[in-house]
Amino acid sequence: MFNALRASVFAMSFLTSDNHVRLQARSLFRDGFVRDLPFVDEVSTKLTAACFTPRGCRDLREAADMFDAPLREAEAQKSPFVAFPELSGLALLGLLPRHEQVLSSLRAGLSRGRDVAAAAREAVQISQGFLSEVFLNTLSVLARGHRMQIAAGGLYVWEDGELRNRQYLFSENGDLLGWQDKLILSPFEREMGVVPARRLTPIETRVGRVVMLTASCARHYEPFAAAAAMGCRIVTAGASPFGGDTAPLVHRAREQSLVLVCPGLGKSDLFPSSREIPAEIFLPRRRVSAKPGETGGKSVTARVDLSGAPAFDHYTADRSLSFFVNLLSGEDPDADALLDGIEP
Secondary structure, eight states, X not given: OOHHHHHHHHHHHTTOOXXXXXXXXXXXXXXXXXXXXXXXXXXXXXXXXXXXXXOOOSSHHHHHHHHHHHHHHHHHTTOSEEEOOTTGGGGXXXXXXXXXXXXXXXXXXXXXXXXXXXXXXXXXXHHHHHHHHHHHHHHXXXXXXXXXXXXXXXXXXXXXXXXXXXXXXXXTTSOEEEEEEOSSXXXXXXXXXXXXXXXXXXXXXXXXXXXXXXXXXXXXSHHHHHHHHTTOOEEEEEXXXXXXXXXXXXXXXXXXXXXXXXXXXXXXXXXXXXXXXXXXXXXXXXXXXXXXXXXXXXXXXXXXXXXXXXXXXXXXXXXXXXXXXXXXHTOOTTHHHHHHHOOO
């Protein structure tokens, strides 16, 4: 079923290695790596929501440049923290030889009317080694090169017999600080057999404690309330190729006194079902959106005050009646995992 994908991954395995991938990413820094982390102060720190547009790349250097472009925008704004949308690592499928045929094979394998879960499992098992190697090494070098913390989005992984949608967070030294599996899945991901996370995991960074969510969580207040209860002030909620209503995020920020960094996603031939989703940052009392021509790019940077303690407003919080209705009716298969897995 996936002969094109298998052949392309086999061919690329001869062209990639940890050292080769890192060398291509390092070539973007002609003046060497910077030594200091951009200005960080809890009263006045900048955060950036990248607007990432996946595209087919001819080589590793071009792929590194694709991820580097939003980081250059953030660097110009002296921002030490950048977030990418979910599944950003799947953009690297464009590196594969004859990637148009590969993507056509993938879409056929995941088309409705077939065993979608089996097809998804096979596709991830074939491509995971190549995608993970290139993605993790590239983002590690970029984080170190810019001295930035990067919530890098991620890709699908097959681990311990389960398929997961995983996001990664890198330190300014290029170290992998941690990861978070997706909590609330799209309907198609459930059909693919993706397993939701059973735990919300905050990660300590130089700009504070961070939780990585996705825009699919927007209509549920519970993950955001748990993040605030864990002492987080920053939550990433990246756009998805599967779409989703992001309008409730402005309320989630106000309810839980959180800063929501919501990276956007540009329209791409690699994800034909996706739509253009702008990058935005939601603060407890306002939202920050891109203005045409403001920075020359589509990423959004905001200066935030992280000095105050998280405050939960019991009177204005949305109790999300639909969540409990679905929970009682059994219509939301992710509800049990969400309630069982979030531990303050």
